[in-house]
Structures are given as C-alpha cells and as structure tokens.
Amino acid sequence: MKEKEAGAERGKPATYTGDKKARMAAKTNKKWVRLATVLAYVLSVSLAAIVLAVYYSLIWQPVRGSGGSSSPGPGAAATPAQLRAAPAGPTAGPPPAPPRTGPGPAVTAPPAASPSPAAGSGPGAGSP
Numbered sequence: 001m002k003e004k005e006a007g008a009e010r011g012k013p014a015t016y017t018g019d020k021k022a023r024m025a026a027k028t029n030k031k032w033v034r035l036a037t038v039l040a041y042v043l044s045v046s047l048a049a050i051v052l053a054v055y056y057s058l059i060w061q062p063v064r065g066s067g068g069s070s071s072p073g074p075g076a077a078a079t080p081a082q083l084r085a086a087p088a089g090p091t092a093g094p095p096p097a098p099p100r101t102g103p104g105p106a107v108t109a110p111p112a113a114s115p116s117p118a119a120g121s122g123p124g125a126g127s128p
Helices: 002-009 018-059 080-085
Strands: none
C-alpha cells in the first residue's frame, strides 16, 4: 500500500488496461450526452416561455365586450351574473305522470281538498 502512495507522490500517471480505458471513455461520453440533453430541454422550455410572454405582453389583444348588451352573442360565454339570473330549467311544474299500463287496479288521484267542515258536523258531533 505504501508503494502506491509513493508512486502517486512522484507524479506517475495511473496505467489502465484497454478494457478499463474504454469503459471510462464510455462513462464520460454518457455524462456529456446526459448533460447536453438536460441543457437542450431547459433551453427549449425557457424559449417557449419567453415566446409566450412576448406574445401575450406585446401582440395579443383581448376581445372586449360591447358593454351595452345584456345577452351574449352566439358562441360567447355567459357572465356569472347572467347565469344566476337565468332559471335552471322549465318553471311550469313537474311533468305529467306517464299512463299506467298492464293488469291491476287503476290508481285514481286523491280527491281535491274540500273546505274545512262546519263545526258540529264531524265524527264526534253527536248525530242520532
């Protein structure tokens, strides 16, 4: 072990076999390829962000509404105030029940509520 340290002190370069040299060269190439790929990715994403920032800050102009119109034109989105004001659906009431088919007794609607009975004409009124 002392001999290796002494050799390293004298400045003698390490010698490698051909196989080990090839592996080290491949590892170095792999690192450069990985680094180049990461740099290309970062640059492309940054370039896209810069292009979008320039477009939206200098070129793009949003479409402004007319201001006086209460209803949106075709293809325009309704504002939240218009959505709250509009009814959710038909307001005529529940849809009619479908007709009953098949065997069995017909179901009739309950009688309409009649006015309240007069006092003394109920079940405990003492009729003879």
